[in-house]
Amino acid sequence: MSQAKKTNTAKGARVRQALARKLGAKPAGGRGRRVDPAKVADEVLPFWKRKTLVQMTQREWESLCDGCGKCCVNKLEYEETGEVVQTNTCCRLLDTHTCRCGDYKNRKKIVPDCIQLSPDVVAEMDWLPRSCAYRLVLQGRDLFWWHPLVSGDPETVHEAGVSARGKVISELEAGDLAEHVLDDWL
Numbered sequence: 493m494s495q496a497k498k499t500n501t502a503k504g505a506r507v508r509q510a511l512a513r514k515l516g517a518k519p520a521g522g523r524g525r526r527v528d529p530a531k532v533a534d535e536v537l538p539f540w541k542r543k544t545l546v547q548m549t550q551r552e553w554e555s556l557c558d559g560c561g562k563c564c565v566n567k568l569e570y571e572e573t574g575e576v577v578q579t580n581t582c583c584r585l586l587d588t589h590t591c592r593c594g595d596y597k598n599r600k601k602i603v604p605d606c607i608q609l610s611p612d613v614v615a616e617m618d619w620l621p622r623s624c625a626y627r628l629v630l631q632g633r634d635l636f637w638w639h640p641l642v643s644g645d646p647e648t649v650h651e652a653g654v655s656a657r658g659k660v661i662s663e664l665e666a667g668d669l670a671e672h673v674l675d676d677w678l
């Protein structure tokens with residue numbers, strides 16, 4: 493190995509160790525072990541605490557959804573007053589048990605008025621549930637214990653009783669939605 497290469501390698505190791513120390517991690521010990529700054533950063537502070545919605549990767553963005561299914565519950569807007577109310581019915585594509593979209597990839601073709609979430613859209617959607625992870629991050633708040641990213645278990649959102657599971661029926665079975673208006677939002 494040339495002297496220049498040796499110097500660069502040593503410098504790279506020092507930079508990685510300094511970054512790891514800055515992030516509160518112990519320098520990697522042992523010959524050949526390397527610190528992955530992104531992994532270390534995630535262990536110290538998970539992405540939803542250190543990134544804005546705009547800064548998230550597509551994968552991070554998708555994983556932020558807690559799977560509550562509440563944004564797929566049907567709402568009605570009264571023409572005269574503009575008041576928006578919620579029903580106990582949901583989009584035809586929502587699986588009422590898993591609370592996941594039945595055809596996420598093709599949903600816009602099947603349900604054209606399905607709203608594609610983006611940071612701008614989240615900022616405008618004041619009817620998103622207060623527990624919605626996108627809304628929480630936008631407000632600079634932390635996720636709840638039951639969020640799958642925190643608990644590590646996709647079932648906790650249902651166990652905590654904050655999802656649409658058991659609270660809605662499909663619009664395909666409901667008939668007149670006006671007869672399904674709820675007094676309180678889910």
Ligand code: SF4
Pocket residue numbers: 556557558559560561562563564609620621623624625626
């Ligand atoms: S309300 Fe928010 S967290 Fe819940 S399913 Fe919809 S986008 Fe995901």
Ligand code: SF4
Pocket residue numbers: 563564583584585586587592593594595596599600603606607
């Ligand atoms: S198409 Fe899928 S994501 Fe869109 S509202 Fe229906 S169930 Fe929800």
